[in-house]
Amino acid sequence: xxxxxxxxxxxxxxxxxxxxxxxxxxxxxxxxxxxYVQYPGEGLQLLLKATKADDKGSNKGFEATYxxxxxxxxxxxxxxxxxxxxxxxxxxxxxxxxxxxKLTFGxxxxxxxxx
Amino acid sequence: DVKVTQSSRYxxxxxxxxxxxxxxxxMDHENMFWYRQDPGLGLxxxxxxxxxxxxxxxxxxxxxxxxxxxxxxxxxxxESASTNQTSMYLCASSFTTSSYTFGSGTRLxxx
Numbered sequence: 581x582x583x584x585x586x587x588x589x590x591x592x593x594x595x596x597x598x599x600x601x602x603x604x605x606x607x608x609x610x611x612x613x614x615x616y617v618q619y620p621g622e623g624l625q626l627l628l629k630a631t632k633a634d635d636k637g638s639n640k641g642f643e644a645t646y647x648x649x650x651x652x653x654x655x656x657x658x659x660x661x662x663x664x665x666x667x668x669x670x671x672x673x674x675x676x677x678x679x680x681x682k683l684t685f686g687x688x689x690x691x692x693x694x695x
Numbered sequence: 696d697v698k699v700t701q702s703s704r705y706x707x708x709x710x711x712x713x714x715x716x717x718x719x720x721x722m723d724h725e726n727m728f729w730y731r732q733d734p735g736l737g738l739x740x741x742x743x744x745x746x747x748x749x750x751x752x753x754x755x756x757x758x759x760x761x762x763x764x765x766x767x768x769x770x771x772x773x774e775s776a777s778t779n780q781t782s783m784y785l786c787a788s789s790f791t792t793s794s795y796t797f798g799s800g801t802r803l804x805x806x
Contacts, residue, residue: 612792
């Protein structure tokens with residue numbers, strides 16, 4: 581079945597440092613890929629997504645490129661802020677020929693950014 | 696904006712109780728999902744529904760059931776709550792396979 585593997589956390593960085601959170605996936609079809617963010621005490625918010633190979637998703641300075649050849653969707657940000665401290669989830673949706681898709685999540689990576 | 700509303704933010708229930716978690720969406724979405732979130736395990740799919748009165752098991756359906764009598768409402772039922780069902784429960788809805796909206800979650804504690 582489908583699976584998503586995320587970089588183990590937690591990740592601790594200083595403000596303005598470069599961030600990479602690795603994500604690789606296994607899927608039988610042609611999935612859409614997502615990064616979700618969960619701030620303390622809140623639900624999940626979509627950070628960015630890519631629906632086909634070589635697409636780049638971007639939002640709030642975060643970027644991720646859908647790499648089919650390496651089955652990866654790594655999250656990057658050039659300069660993190662304290663306000664980026666949150667839990668980040670990589671996920672995929674594989675419709676498999678249906679009109680709906682189930683999201684499959686990675687285990688989540690806790691990011692803490694210090695001033 | 697699509698809104699997904701979960702009726703309770705925090706819930707404390709006793710072992711053996713029947714527990715209902717309610718989720719309502721306001722954008723006429725066909726698909727609705729229930730996940731549980733546990734540290735180190737990410738989110739795992741319990742049940743989902745792609746139409747009224749339709750339901751499908753997810754990856755971890757044991758000990759749970761669901762009800763979808765109306766399009767906008769998807770209920771998760773714990774038939775006899777146990778301590779290992781203490782968790783954060785998240786509801787989501789979607790119209791396509793690339794757009795999902797999540798509720799704020801219900802943190803359930805079973806004592």
